[in-house]
Amino acid sequence: MKVSLVAIVGIFLLWLCGLFVVQPFIISSDSMQPALKSGDRILVNRTAYWSARIARGDLIVFEGQNSFSAESGSFVKRVIGIGGDRIACCTEAGHLSINGAAVTENSYLYPGDLPSEVPFDALVPDEKLWVMGDHRSESADSRSHLGDPGGGFVLESKVVGQARFVIWPPTRWQPLDSYSFKELN
Template sequence: MTTSTPQRSLGSSILGFLRDVIVIVAIAIVVSFVVKTFLIRSFFIPSASMQDTLLAPDPTTGREADRVIVNELVPDVMPISRGDIVVFRDPGGWLPASATPPLTNPIQVGAEWVMSLFGLASPDSNEHLIKRVIGLPGDTVVCCTPTGELTVNGTPLIEPYINPNTQGRASAVDFSVTIPEGALWVMGDNRNNSADSRFHPDQPGHGFVGIDDVVGRAFVISWPISRWSWLSNYPEVFQNVPKAPELPAGFESTPSVGPRP
């Protein structure tokens, strides 16, 4: 009698521990599903189109691609704003076939593994693009003023996020476009090295990105640690832009884009 009580107590403790582990794992799985499905997701930056805001990998220096965390509540729950950096699915014909760059840093490999447990890692980043929203439905975006600025609804933009190597003009290509309902006009911050809305007028979407194709808004650089920072949508750049007029029913638009330099 004196030995059975400790054994029973030990058995109960083990069963209690296992029960707690099962509950914790179950909660983690549910949280993982909810987070990945509805809240946030991780993407890497494979190209230089958003430099210097977001950095692409550089084999010559060993620099790894920036990784960003995306708020998936945008656009279904939270609206898209001008200046937002958005991740979106290829509207058709924007992306060549490419391979996902392998991870080499053991810390990053470990971080990706942990993030994958919670549904935050994104192995399909190479199937998505990332750009900055310049025009919303109904907006008219024109390049350029005599002093080289873009205008949105007639208001010139002073864009501090543009890559400093972009000299003189906000775009080397002239264009004029009114964005139809359900679409966006997006451009890379590295204007001289960005195959964005300007360069796809002959594709099925005419260079527009459907709001339905937007996965979410990038709001923080999560990797490398030295690059950790919040991503601004620069509301001061667009604060004086007037509200877009209502579009007539059935309005369709094809951008007028000048020749490449």
């Protein structure tokens, strides 16, 4: 009887943890390579933004309905712009610019990819985000959805949480770090 009660309480606590604290997700595309590969399982911290603001460089999971898709679906992308930012590509040197400052993305951009093959210039509305995949040539991100109903922007309220760890396969166990755009500090 005691063992059954402990097992039930343990299962209940795991369910609560998954509901409020961390949630697993499966990566279904290569749009976030090299950080994330198709088939990776990640843990998302659902509480990350309860006391902190979403920041440029964060890896987030968000609900894409009405911004990236007509149907419900989760996406993982890197935050490039927050409300009030002007995001443009590309500078004469071929860099992405945020609020007029050219930024270096070498530490996470997929080797050989350009910041964008298509020029764009977007002003991010308040309470919305501009997101992009790290493997730009394989990513359908904010750039690809400029003409859609959400304008390619993601509502902050649609963010599920911050991607924190790759938990599967075991050969890829690693923390997922945010990137700080030093040029903007």
